[in-house]
Amino acid sequence: MTTQKTKFIFITGGVVSSLGKGIVAASLGVLLKSQGYRVGIQKFDPYLNLDPGTMSPYQHGEVFVTEDGCETDLDLGHYERFIDENLSRLNNVTSGMIFWEVLNKERRGDYLGNTVQIIPHITNEIKHRIVQSLEKEPYDVLITEIGGTVGDIESLPFLEGIRQFQYENRADCAHIHVTLVPYLNASGEFKTKPTQHSVKDLREIGIHADVIVCRSTHALSFDLKQKIALFCDVAPHCVVTSQDAESIYELPLMLEQEKLDEVIIEKLGLTKKPSHMDEWKSFVDSIHNKENPAIKIAIVGKYTSLSDSYLSVVEALKHAAAATACRVDIEWLEAEVIEQEGAAKHLMGVVGILIPGGFGSRGIEGKILAAQFARERDIPYLGLCLGMHIAVIEYARHVMGHADAHSTEFNPDSSYPVIDFLPDQKDLQKKGGTMRLGAYPCKINPQTKLFEAYQTDAIQERHRHRYEFNNAYRQEFESKGMVFSGTSPDQKLVEVIELPQASWYVACQFHPEFKSRPYKSHPLFREFVRHAKIKAFQTEEI
């Protein structure tokens, strides 16, 4: 194992889920990277799906796509945005992947003569996966977050795997346990019992936490930290508060104040170096700057009750808002409601309309109405993947007069199928991991809004789709004023469309939201928000 140089940090969670373990992992990553360490972060998820690609956004939130085309947990999006590094398929491991590998080995005869068991076969595979990403990236520090909560049956193999790994590499490992310390308003006191129980559960498995990160609504006093330290068998300075914050981007700064990085550095025998968090600080200042005007942007989607389903889109809008000195108020709109009640009732007053990616026919007509509203009222429009399909269908129906125009995803019998299956998708039977996934190059034509945004003619963006623009209609669209500003380098696939008469109406086949970073706002989101702001104030002075 290549464990001599790299240090390993494991993060588990206790008491309840959704404590923000992923944000803690990402924040620690930022703090260590800002001191010059090469940091990698990975997520081990205990569920049996091979990846979250086939899961409903209701159950799992957004599916994040890596540069190398892996459908992953949304925490990888947090990691990439925080540490400003592209991660890969090696950075998200599920129980399903581990079992799949072991069972395939069993069928191949690799274990001939042996009974295949959780220990050692599954745990060995887990230990192998912990270090696998190091073959590609020689990280100084590799942070591994274990999904789920300690005490879940399905987490047990992972916890046993990391217990063994820590036993074998004691000097190079640190373990952080993130728990909840509730504050009871009625009695005005914190409760440490859930944390005690959860740390006890961890110890029963044989894992000793070095640091306890306590998620809480209020700051914890030193006395309280001492009490938690005593019960959890750590030094008081190893009890760290992760207090609720207005924005997740505050957490690295808050955890730095709590000295989480110092405690971990000390435990791992590394050296504390000066951190460079200036850009991060000014980004946080700009998202909190109340003097920045608020503008209203509508997201018309299908899972709008759960903003986690569009997490990267929301974050990319925040980055764009900071870059253009405004605050974006998102108006979440259910496409079906627009279908029933019309666009004007809900979209009047918004200065930008965004239609994100999606699957399935529910709400499609409402999205088409929203795109029409944007085009006819010259409201800045950003269409992402499905949002591009919608823009194309809307244009074909209402500008080109083909009332039956559709995508074959929603109407396989359309007489005017402007969006159709990608050629290699036609005969696919399997659902998981079979879309056009990951980064592909796109060539940008000069003198377009797209070129204005990127300032270059060659880009790479991430994809996740089965359908695309149908080239049979390309010339007709062009003759009716639509511009194909981005295509694959061989010009065979349409990647971006735009309307030159509009102040800003751009839609892309890819998902730019996956590549936006806090203080490196994505060009398309930045331009979209900038034009929305212009629309709001009808002024060019930004």
Ligand code: GLN
């Ligand atoms: N459902 C469409 C397709 O498969 C769009 C996918 C998406 O928006 N990511 O092509």
